[in-house]
Amino acid sequence: DAGITQSPRHKVTETGTPVTLRCHQTENHRYMYWYRQDPGHGLRLIHYSYGVKDTDKGEVSDGYSVSRSKTEDFLLTLESATSSQTSVYFCAISRYGTSGSDPEQFFGPGTRLTVL
């Protein structure tokens, strides 16, 4: 358990409304990630962060923005939600696990977002 929580866990919203998802970690890890998971696509990287105020785009970043003003919090914002953004969103951190030599990812419990 890497001490990762996500909020909210479930959200239903209307098309065109802004939505912010929060990822919180308690272990001071440098790298944090946002993924979305859809049937047939596995997990796709939206954005990631390598430090406070340092972020970069992933493979499906259009329509999403992120912010990281504190090490422990990584926020994902949908400025104007669309139905195509209905998905399950996972936050992850990267840390050295049992292999010791290379970083591994540890995931939060996910947020199920429905955009009507």
Added chain:
Amino acid sequence: SQQGEEDPQALSIQEGENATMNCSYKTSINNLQWYRQNSGRGLVHLILIRSNEREKHSGRLRVTLDTSKKSSSLLITASRAADTASYFCATDAGTSYDKVIFGPGTSLSVIP
């Protein structure tokens, strides 16, 4: 396009049998990782194999890596009903450890 692709997409076996899942990827890598996801939950890291390793074991899991063919396999021996889950391979792009790209996954059903 995705870096990793698992095969088969779905697999159904009887309890006690072995389950084999394959992963192919496109670019050079530093390492390849396998994750498990139980229904409705987040992913859990299973095992990591580095590009200079050919085989790795962890309990009932055996992972092989063939960098010449850009492929990996995950073998679960003596499967149990509790192994029912989706399994994902994940790779970096070889240039850095920062970004990890996941395949679409294999859905494994173990029938008691």
